[in-house]
Amino acid sequence: MNYFIGLDSGGTFMKAALFDGLGHQIAIAKVSAQVVNKQQGWVERDLDALWNDAKTVISKLLSATDVSVEDIKGLSISAQGKGVYLLDKDQKNLRNGIISSDSRSLDIVKKWQADALPETIYPMTLQTLWTGHPVSIIRWLKEHEPENYSQIGSILMAHDYLRFRLTGEVNAELTNISESNFFNANTGGYDPELLALFGIEEVFSALPPIIKPDQLAGYVTSDVANEIGLKAGTPVFGGLFDVVSTAICSGVDANANSLNYVMGTWAVTSGIADAITALDYRYVYGHYVVDGQYIIHEASPTSAGNYEWFVDYLGENGEFNHQENEELVAALEPASSELFFVPFLYGSNMGLGLKAGFYGLQAHHTKAHLIQAIWEGVLFCHNVHLDRMRARFPDAASLRVTGGSTGSKVWMQMLADLTGMSIDIPSIEETGSLGAALVAMVGAKEYPSIEAGLAAMKVDSQRFEPNSAHYDQYQRKYRRYLQLVAFFKEFEEHKDD
Structure with missing residues (x-):
């Protein structure tokens, strides 16, 4: 049996998992x-600490299994x-990494918007323009x-680093760099x-060669192998933007009547298409892992991370009692x-600079009401994206949902009832x-294609059907939520008056 390691560098955790050729997770x-x-709106990563996290999880993974390297x-x-x-010109760390939830470039992006640069x-580019884009940060x-x-x-970007x-090799992976606004x-x-439009033409030579997700990028060096326990010369392949990775595992494809929902730090709604369609709305198109296909998605940092933020206020000992919270709601x-x-603790999907907050809080409200409101607010933010995506994918009848929130049956039923769609x-x-x-x-020729690999893995799913009796109720509250956000937006726009 052949084995493969998938390293996942996320906003909350660095993970490494070992799979056999049939997709069974070994460890x-x-x-x-x-x-x-360092400052309000700055979100950075120490690059050596990021690399140490990767080394640590790979070493821990290898020590947790008897599989030979x-x-x-x-x-x-x-x-x-x-x-x-x-990296600097000597391929050394230049400064801390700046991650996508950073907003230091807000004034620059506002100026670009006023100048109609988007x-x-x-x-x-087939991209929107916001503070987390590489071009905004570089400017x-x-x-x-x-x-x-x-x-x-x-x-x-993170996986490139x-x-x-x-491996010691410098490359930029296609699914990620295609959404950079350099491309x-x-x-x-x-x-x-x-680059000239963004006023950063001087860095054109710093853009690395582009490789595909399953393309061989290099081999684990001897020094790294000795340090973490892998075999020197282990092949390393291009990799993926995590939104693409999740879409693959959700089972959505260009012929499906479903969309992928990611409920994590980010609220992401994705669909797969084999053509670019001209519509009034500016959808984000990125290269997909299948040649000739595009991943189209709406995203904002407005999802379950907003719920996790409240753990110090609504949880105990740094954790939520999820079963109790479900029972309360x-x-x-x-x-x-x-x-x-x-749920705008980390950013907004309704305008730059909008802030998070409760509205309508009164003395009779309990912990249960607070949690219910947080869960509803997260779902409403997702629904903003879904409303936009439904115009591009009008036949979508189900949502394939991934992320930690899927462990909550109550929350998933709320999602089904709000959208009127089946939830898988x-x-x-x-x-x-x-x-x-x-x-x-696929890169190592274990499978001829992504589709063939997925078919061999035979992924099951759990389904939630919508309760039609609750649909109108949720939709009414959703419309009220949109009115409230519109008031917040007007308030923010006139803060300097």
Whole structure:
């Protein structure tokens, strides 16, 4: 039997999992991912700490199994998209990595929006423009850290950086870099005209060669192998944007009548298409793992991470009692409370600079009402994205949902009742790790394609059907939520009046 490692570098954890060729998880290890917050709106990662996390989880994984490293035929990485992880001109760490939830470039993006730059670039990039994009961060560095800007040697994203540390090879992986705004969707490569529009043309030479997800990127070096216990020369493949990894494992494809929902730190709704369709709304198109296909998605950092933030206030000993919380919410009438929560702790999907908050809180409200409002607010944010995606995928009748929130049956039933759609929960715990391992399997010729690998793995799912009696109730409260956010937006826009 051949074995493969999938490394998953997420916002909360770094995980490494070992799979056999049939997708069975043999072992898993994880460590908490640490972020550095030097100022409000800054979200960074110490690059050596990130690499140490990767080494630690791989070492822990290998020590947790009797599988011989001789039988491990490949490794790949699934990671958060966007952000920047920079090497200098000597291929040394230039500064802390800046991750996608960072908002230091807010004023720059607002200026670009006022100048209609998003409208100018969209026909070339098929991307929106916001603070977590590499181009926004790089422009901020040019204006505020010119010494670092002048020393940029390579512009990487998280999995590119980790792959570099494993192999010594510098590359940019396609599914991630295609959503960077460096990349021209029409030509399929970098575009110096785009960099000039952003005022960062000096870094064009720092954009690395582009590789596909299942393409061989290099081999684990002897020094790294000795340090973490892998065999020197173990193949390392391109990897994936984690949104793509999750879509693969959810089972959505270009012919499916379903969309993928990710409920984690980010709220993500994805669909797969084999063509770019001109519509009034500016959808985000990224290259998919299947040649000739695109992943189309809506996303914002407005999902279950907002619930986890409250653990210190609504939990005990740093943890939630999820069973108790489910029982508390289940005992309440669906969508009957006048209490609202706007889940913008980490960012908004309704305008720049909007903040989180409760509205309607009164003395009679209990812990149960607070949790219910948080869960509803997260679902309402997801529904904003779903409403937009349904225009592009009008035949979608079901949602294939992944993320830690899927463990809550009450929350999943709320989702079904709000959307009126069937909810399918694939029986895959670690979609990031498995997606990465699967592209390594294809790269190592274990399978001829992603589709063939998925078919061999025979993934089951659990289904939740909507309760039509609750649909109108949830939709009424959802419309009220949209009105509330509109008021918040107006308040934010006039804060300097």
